[in-house]
Amino acid sequence: MxxxxxxxxxxxxxxxxxxxxxxxxxxxxxxxxxxxxxxxxxxxxxxxxxxxxxxxxxxxxxxxxxxxxxxxxxxxxxxxxxxxxxxxxxxxxxxFVDAHTHVVWLGERSEEYALRAAGASYEEIAEKGGGIRSTVAATAAGTLDELIAATRERARRMLRLGTTTVEVKSGYGQSLGAELRQLRAARALGEEADLPDVVTTYLPLHGLPDGDRAAYLEGVLGEGLPAAASLAGFVDCFCETGAWGVDECERLLVAARAHGLRAKVHADQRSHSGGSALAARVGAISADHLDHATDEDLRALAVAGVTGVLLPGASMVLGGPPPPGRRLLDAGATIALATDCNPGTCWCESMPLMVSLGVATAGLTPAEALLAATAGGAAALGLTDRGxxxxxxxxxxxxxxxxxxxxxxxxxxxxxxxxxxxxxxxxxx
Ligand SMILES: [Zn+2]
Missing domain, CATH: 2.30.40.10 (Urease, subunit C, domain 1)
Structure with missing residues (x-):
């Protein structure tokens, strides 16, 4: 003893x-x-x-x-x-601190998974009404109780696999009420005793809306941000060719400051579309994905103190360049590893698997990968009390x-x- x-x-x-x-x-x-x-x-x-x-x-x-x-x-x-x-x-x-998830969703996309395996691209599926649109349709129609019940099962799996803090984004609502309902579901689960602690992020610019995108963005700025401020700590955007542009995302991230919401960016995931440079310019707390970011982008993130969040599960499922783990460390940046748990491109609750993939695909040593999945995740969420x-x-x-x-x-x-x-x-x- x-x-x-x-x-x-x-x-x-x-x-x-x-x-x-x-x-x-x-x-x-x-x-x-x-x-x-x-x-x-x-x-x-x-x-x-x-x-x-x-x-x-x-x-x-x-x-x-x-x-x-x-x-x-x-x-x-x-x-x-x-x-x-x-x-x-x-x-x-x-x-583990899983700093990037879309774990509140209803419906499922297994057929899309099979279509991609047969050669269809993420973008082709989205153009035919699949992809994020199908998740939005199912999730936006759900009640708060339905959202909580579906998400609880995933959160339990996360906890069993060692995740003690999880970031949860909205993003499958596209109407203010549905977005706020997702944030409320996430926060309700964070109150449950035997689940991970929850940090919430408002993600209003994710898939494109059916109607006028300019009017939608004005609604987000005028009503969404003030309403989400009491339910979330961060604001996020999918800055990507075919989704939201740099100028639209920048308006959101700058306006969010007045509401106390710190910026995150889905950056340079599918193409080099400017998200990393935007994250550095606005002083985001994290820039996530980064598969197509250049060395210059990564240096800018390091200089600006932006944590680079690597999502090797999504990178693997979608194909394309490996996550730039080694390159981010060489640039002097702080890195995190996260699951990106979502129904389209990476249904995975396992942070241990992300550590494996961080080593196998992102050029990290086992020690660097473990620290990225713990202390790095905390840095990506601005949490100084854990990790x-x-x-x-x-x-x-x-x-x-x-x-x-x-x-x-x-x-x-x-x-x-x-x-x-x-x-x-x-x-x-
Ligand atoms: Zn994401």
Whole structure:
């Protein structure tokens, strides 16, 4: 048993005011300890990548970590209510932060999947009324309860696979009421105890509307942004040839500032259409996809402090250039990996698979891919309280099935997660 002190009933150890000192927070009684960790991935850049500690222990008080380090160094107070989790020498890593999903949808597009496999392009299917249009028709007609029920199943799969925070976009409404309903569904799921924490993004410029696009955009600017501001933290746009142009997207992103919504951009996914340069110019928090971005674009993102979000599942399904993971790192940018979970181009809830694909297709090392799926995801959402296992941050952690953290990417298509801890609470025991 590790050398940590048990709190006698009625007694106390520490007791002073809480403060962060080195690798621990003093003064709190642990409500959870995870002992017997073979390899702990902290994400601490001062340690060997990816912030590795051998023979480690975690301790949390409430939702916050108060210790993450060598078992020999643990010195925290515990009490009769302290929950002890035995990792049995398995590895422990930060919970995944999936920073780009369209997980609220109704209907399904399996036939389209087969058509694409037979040679039809994404654009050809969209021109025939398939693609996003078919999802919009099904999703916009759904009730709030229907949206919540369909999405809950996907969110459960995400949690089982280790996602402890998920970003959820609207974008399948195209009327203000339907867009807001998707955001409300996402937020309702974020309130449920045994699901990932949820961050919401208003995505009004996604598929093209049936009517006058200029009138639609004016409606978004005049009514959509003020209404979405209380339900979302970010605004997003699909800046792409055949979808929304740079000028239209820029109007949206600039106008959104007055409503406190930070910018995200679906950038240079299907063609070099200017989304990356736009994201850098408006100071977006992230630019996502980037499959057709040039080195100059990537340098501009790095200089502007824009996180590049790689979506290797969508890249693989659609074909085309690989995600520019290595090129973004060479340019000096922060990178994230995310699922893009959506019914058209990547129905996938698995962040472990994205780590595998990040290594296999985006030129990342396993450590870089794991950090992109955790700390990088947090950066893409502006969340400074998670993504690494450091004292003072949220205790969102995964106990793996195996002793090696490398197995997350190495074991392709597996479920490597044994136990999930969200905000200091065991939710997948
Ligand atoms: Zn997307």
């Amino acid at each position: 590790a050398a940590w002190r048990r709190l006698a009933p009625g007694g106390g150890i520490g007791g002073g005011s809480t403060g962060v000192t080195g690798d621990r927070v003093t003064g709190d009684v642990a409500t959870m300890v995870v002992v017997n960790i073979g390899q702990l991935v902290t994400g601490n850049p001062r340690l060997p990548a990816p912030g590795l500690v051998e023979d480690a222990v975690l301790a949390a008080s409430g939702d916050r970590l108060i210790y993450a380090g060598p078992a020999a160094g643990l010195d925290v107070a515990t009490g009769p209510e302290t929950v002890e989790v035995d990792a049995h020498r398995a590895a422990v890593i930060p919970g 690494r296992l450091l004292p003072g941050l949220r205790c969102d952690a995964l106990v793996l099935e195996t002793p090696k953290w490398l197995d997350v990417g190495y074991h392709l298509g597996a479920d490597p997660v044994s136990q999930v801890i969200v905000a200091g609470r065991l939710v997948r025991p």
